[in-house]
Amino acid sequence: MTIKVLVVDDSSFFRRRVSEIVNQDPELEVIGAAVNGAEAVKMAQELQPQVITMDIEMPVMDGITAVREIMAKVPTPILMFSSLTHDGAKATLDALDAGALDFLPKRFEDIATNKDEAIKLLQQRVKALGRRRVYRPVSRPAVAVPEPTRPALGTRPPLSQSLPRTASPSAPIRASGKSYKxxxxxxxxxxxxxxxxxxxxxxxxxxxxxxxxxxxxxxxxxxxxxxxxxxxxxxxxxxxxxxxxxxxxxxxxxxxxxxxxxxxxxxxxxxxxxxxxxxxxxxxxxxxxxxxxxxxxxxxxxxxxxxxxxxxxxxxxxxxxxxxxxxxxxxxxxxxxxxxxxxxxxxxxxxxxxxxxxxxxxxxxxxxx
Structure with missing residues (x-):
């Protein structure tokens, strides 16, 4: 059974290029393409893809907002495409805050040393995410956490909305008594x-x-x-x-x-x-x-x-x-x-x-x- 993929980008060229690469792999299938974040949220609910590739900067609704809404409504593994700049890095980290699981540079020449390697890497990343279930967060009792000794920068939520979760915590670990440096x-x-x-x-x-x-x-x-x-x-x-x-x-x-x-x-x-x-x-x-x-x-x-x-x-x-x-x-x-x-x-x-x-x-x- 193929892994169903939704491609999201406001560039028709990039949507077509990503779709071509994804469809080259017999284990993958593009089932839809969205031109902005709002359309991505709607199509994610309607098509139920197993993986979404997402641009960051788009009209109507940007990729970070779209990730946040998708993870709230229909949690799905999301691979972000971003530019290799300081602003691109910050936006990508914001997307991970929102629930995205992975990212790749948007320029394929930045992904790998040659075209074939870049194609293979993108396909591998999509397949790896498509094989994982995204668990909805489990409600847990609140735990008091000491205040940081210095102020935190910003008020970002934890990078945890989209993490797979175990059904129950693992057994308590007992310290070995060994010393470390x-x-x-x-x-x-x-x-x-x-x-x-x-x-x-x-x-x-x-x-x-x-x-x-x-x-x-x-x-x-x-x-x-x-x-x-x-x-x-x-x-x-x-x-x-x-x-x-x-x-x-x-x-x-x-x-x-x-x-x-x-x-x-x-x-x-x-x-x-x-x-x-x-x-x-x-x-x-x-x-x-x-x-x-x-x-x-x-x-x-x-x-x-x-x-x-x-x-x-x-x-x-x-x-x-x-x-x-x-x-x-x-x-x-x-x-x-x-x-x-x-x-x-x-x-x-x-x-x-x-x-x-x-x-x-x-x-x-x-x-x-």
Whole structure:
């Protein structure tokens, strides 16, 4: 059975191009095309597509408003197309706030190095989203959360409306009693949502430095780091070459580059390099994890969250060989169960944990609960 797709864009050329690419794959079928957000909301209700591709800037109703309305009326996996600019990054993150699950650059030459690769990537992303159910949020009792030690930027809702949800929380995680010097988290598709969900629950005095590796274009990582920094009690910054690791600070790998860590006296230091041209991912979880295994050995808690592919598996294998602890997000709470599945299936992860329980589990393991 084919995955039904609704294409939304005010450009007739782009609607036609995306439709052609989608229909080239026998597992995909375009069942409709909308020229603005208002039409997209109406067609989503009438056609019940399994995936929607959505432009951001459109007349009548913009893509962000359309995403919000679709997620309220007929929750559907949505892939955003955006420009690789600062404004495009901010708008894309706003779309993820509203409930979109993934994004791609609108210019196909920015997606990949050649036409065939770009076509394949778009088809893969659509299929990955089409295979996942979007769960309606479950009503839960309110939980008191301490006020941030510094004011949050804006009043955005949590990036969680469209996340898959487990039927019940995973079993409570008991702390192993092991001590750590570093937390490293790798993720891809669905990662911006997942990272915000986890990091906003950390206290300002979290005891270790945190490395964040999110597959994301270079134009997006400064805006994403800034957004997380405004919403979290810990500090979050885009990593820079030479940064000395500090407890309670998260360092986001810059898009288009590779982030490594090296020992510098009693602490660690960030090293940012361009990396080889043949690397599939920039940043790459494997590279950061591998460097952490050399710098910190077994004193690392590494977590692999939602994402396509298997990036992180080999780096996690090196970490585990050095004595580090590896956790994976569980299948039910992932947008795409690719990266976590890779480490779990290889026997590298010792725990598979639901996203809603991940922050609590990390805090317990780190001695903060």
């Amino acid at each position: 570093l937390l490293a988290i790798g993720t891809s598709t669905g990662g911006p949502v997942a990272l915000q969900k986890v990091l906003t629950q950390f206290p300002a005095n979290y005891p270790h430095p945190i490395l964040l590796i999110q597959h994301m274009p270079a134009a997006f990582t400064p805006a994403f780091a800034s957004r997380l920094n405004g919403l979290c009690r810990i500090s979050v910054k885009e990593a820079a070459n030479g940064d000395v690791l500090q407890p309670g600070c998260a360092y986001l790998a810059p898009g288009g580059m590779q982030m490594m860590v090296e020992k510098a006296g009693a602490t660690g230091r960030i090293k940012i390099v361009a990396g080889s041209a043949d690397m599939n991912y920039k940043p790459c979880v494997d590279i950061t994890f591998a460097s952490a295994s050399k710098a910190y050995g077994g004193d690392v808690l590494a977590v692999v969250l939602t994402g396509m592919g298997a990036d992180g598996r080999e780096g996690a294998r090196m970490l585990k060989s050095a004595g580090a602890t590896i956790w994976a997000q569980d299948e039910a709470s992932c947008v795409v169960y690719g990266m976590p599945q890779a480490v779990a299936a290889a026997g590298i992860a010792t725990q598979s944990i639901a996203l809603e329980s991940m922050a609590d589990a990390i805090l317990k393991e780190s001695g903060r609960v």
